[in-house]
Amino acid sequence: MQTSGKSDAEFDVIVIGVGGMGSAACYALARRGLRILGLDRFPLVHDQGSSHGESRIIRKAYFEHPDYVPLLHRAYELWHDLERVSGRELFRQTGLVLSGTADGETIRGTRLSAEQHHLELQNFSANEARRRFPGFAFPNHHDVAFEPIAGTLFVEDCVRAHLDGAVQRGAIIRGSEPVTDWSSDGKSVCVRTAMHEYRARSLVITSGAWATECLRDLQMPLTVVRKFVGWFPHHNDAFLADRGCPAYFFELPHGTFYGIPGFDSTTIKVAEHSGGETVTDLTRIDRSCHPGDLVRLQSFLTDHLPGVGPEPARYSVCLYTLTPDRHFSIDLHPKWNNVAFAAGFSGHGFKFCPVVGEALADLVQRGTAALPIGFPGCRRDGLDRVGDEITV
Ligand SMILES: Cc1cc2nc3c(=O)[nH]c(=O)nc-3n(C[C@H](O)[C@H](O)[C@H](O)COP(=O)(O)OP(=O)(O)OC[C@H]3O[C@@H](n4cnc5c(N)ncnc54)[C@H](O)[C@@H]3O)c2cc1C
Structure with missing residues (x-):
């Protein structure tokens, strides 16, 4: 992990929000042998956020920007890998x-x-x-x-496959447990829900439409x-x-x-x-x-x-x-390098879930992502106001 020194935290990483991006982050982190807790405000694989409704389009010739294409090559690899590991049909090539x-x-x-x-x-x-x-x-x-080569991803099955894969690798995933606030001191994080207080070395925030609540100090223009x-x-x-x-x-x-x-x-x-x-x-x-x-x-x-x-x-x-420019915000929190977030998927993010999961795992583990996620993070919006404790 990026933070140094011994820690008595129960978990290596807590993930707030285990929908599309968060489920993929739990899977990527659990595959690296880390102790993961994933929390969601709703029962798991629900229809209240952005990752439901049977199907999502995946494609490579990306009209939004050619810079997405390398990420899409990797996304195809990772979806196929998840299909193989989970034994589920997740992708159908319809063109x-x-x-x-x-x-x-x-x-x-x-x-x-x-x-x-x-x-x-x-x-x-x-x-x-x-x-x-x-x-x-x-x-x-x-x-x-x-x-x-374009096709369809079966959205709920994809989320389920990521969550099941994470649990098989030791992750603890809890639905119907909304996070009410979190804080960091740079070396560890404390995450509170109505029921518990959890500690971990790092935090990943993938709360979808609730990003502005969970990242209130960043005042993201979402x-x-x-x-x-x-x-x-x-x-x-x-x-x-x-x-x-x-x-x-x-x-x-x-x-x-x-x-x-x-x-x-x-x-x-x-x-x-x-x-x-x-x-x-x-x-x-x-x-x-x-x-x-x-x-x-x-x-x-x-x-x-x-x-x-x-x-x-x-x-x-x-x-x-x-987001104002419809590109994604994936970054480390500007104040805390043990807190990473991914937000603002602007109606075209689902196909990237496994890539975003890997990038978030890289960010909390190494401080930088191997994949080019460089649509500059929230800083491109000139956001620099940060606090210490976030009440969701
Ligand atoms: C109708 C529609 C069609 C789309 N079509 C496509 C498409 O064809 N191709 C494509 O690539 N993309 C598409 N997208 C976009 C894509 O689905 C989204 O970008 C993606 O699902 C976003 O995932 P997410 O993880 O950010 O959000 P979500 O999957 O909503 O996950 C966020 C999670 O955070 C949880 N949460 C929030 N606050 C808290 C809290 N305080 N405590 C605990 N948990 C919390 C929520 O309950 C939720 O489960 C479409 C989106 C929609 C709505």
Whole structure:
């Protein structure tokens, strides 16, 4: 560990929040032979945060920035490794079709990443794409790109596999035990819940939408957004994953929309990546379905997935935690080098979970991450106000 000297702490590392990132951090740390305690405010593998809803897209030709690609190479390796170790199917290779104007962020950025990192990307005109992917109506003026290696991660199974793997390696994981505050003296940390007080040498904070509460002293400029996701009914084999239906992403003038073929043979998942209502009180998230949640999705479906029914067979409400530039914040706490955090995954973080887990393990163990996580940490937002004790 980074801190020196003997310690009477019960644990080497405590992880606050064991959703997507925290479960992966517990696994990475436990694999290194460390004594780990993971705590979550909700029962484990829940649907109250950001890591639920059946599926997540994983891809390599990353339109957000080519610098993510090395992390994605590693993410693919680690997900495959976890699949092998856990004996569960975590990934299904469906491919991803992206539709947008040639000069839009999606197509331009995807092509740039593919070019720079020599990734396979197939390019189509809208007409060619309609023949290749018959369920979709691509606008005539769009360029279409298809990344064959992209696919779907089964989100709850991924979290479960990380947690089970950590427990098998000796980690203690407790759900329904919210952390109320933590403090550090640089050599050890004290973490309090309503039930217990725990001590460890280091702390990892991966509290998702609750990051601003758990890292209050950093005053991170994070915005939590409510996201509605629906599974809409169809009777079209073109939307079946095992008949070649890919995940899809459309950049349109009024917003970006995406989805994943349902794995139940009767529905397809549809959501809007752009927009969303800002959440000001995390204790009062509206998890019901309103007409306002459906209007934009229904209009997208009519125009681009004709034949898909307008009323969702089921739906889910999930949370994005946005940074101003939509890149992630993964770093050591500016005051305490035995406290690391990962936050602000801005609606595109899940695919990176095992990479973030490794990076956090590196940060608390060695003070620096082997992987290039260098979208500069919270300091890029000019955050320098820190305190000693955080009440969550
Ligand atoms: C609808 C939707 C679609 C998405 N699609 C994709 C996609 O296709 N591909 C992709 O890569 N990413 C996608 N994402 C983003 C991705 O899912 C998130 O970036 C990722 O799940 C964030 O993980 P996390 O660990 O930060 O948050 P979470 O998984 O929510 O984990 C945070 C955990 O901290 C716990 N916690 C909080 N406070 C405390 C406390 N005080 N004490 C104890 N525990 C606490 C919470 O209970 C929670 O379990 C999507 C997100 C959403 C919402």
